[in-house]
Amino acid sequence: MKLKTILLLSLFILSPAHAAMNHSRMMMDDKMMIMNANPDKLPQDCPKISENVDITIRAGHKHALKFTGKMFAFDQQEWNVKPCAKINITFINDDQIRHQIMVHGLPGYLYPDGMVHLELYGEGQLQASFIVPSQKKTYLVHCELPQHAEKGMKAQLKVDGGDGDLPSIPGISAAVNADSYTVDWSPATWAALVLCVLLGFAIPLVIISNTASSKVVITKVWLYLQTRRKPK
């Protein structure tokens, strides 16, 4: 093997990018990233896996159309599983931009930072599994890209029925800080409104009165009314 080839191979193997791709907690390439997937390690409070649940989660702009004022969303906003369930997620991104699924609040001894993370940098699909503890709890599921959760990409995963609804889940719970669309009724706003109403009446009248055919019609109607008024 030529010296140049050996050097190139060494650089590739020792490069940070290659190291990141093979990190035990992270898988990534130029299209996706998965962090903290856990298909086989049982939580401390689970003697065995109670059920295998296959969940397909789609993400994208079109899923937000059913929610007023929202821009991004998942196709579902809530999932329910049994304690100690193994969840096999198929994540589908329907947009041309990045979206994530992040599940928060998981035990740190199994999931660093308490989370599982699936991410697609554009349209595509990937799969990952994780096992939930036995605790009756509601986990936050969201996309952490700036403004994506605020714009609707937020959901909840309930284990054993969950311990309540999280706030600001589209279609499920009220927003903590609701969007405000109030009008500032200042004198200038009133003046603009009155002007618009007047123009709305005046412009059609001017157009009608200046149209030749309209004049003929108006004249005929006028003459007809005059003839009907004449005494027989």
Ligand SMILES: [Cu+2]
């Ligand atoms: Cu997103």
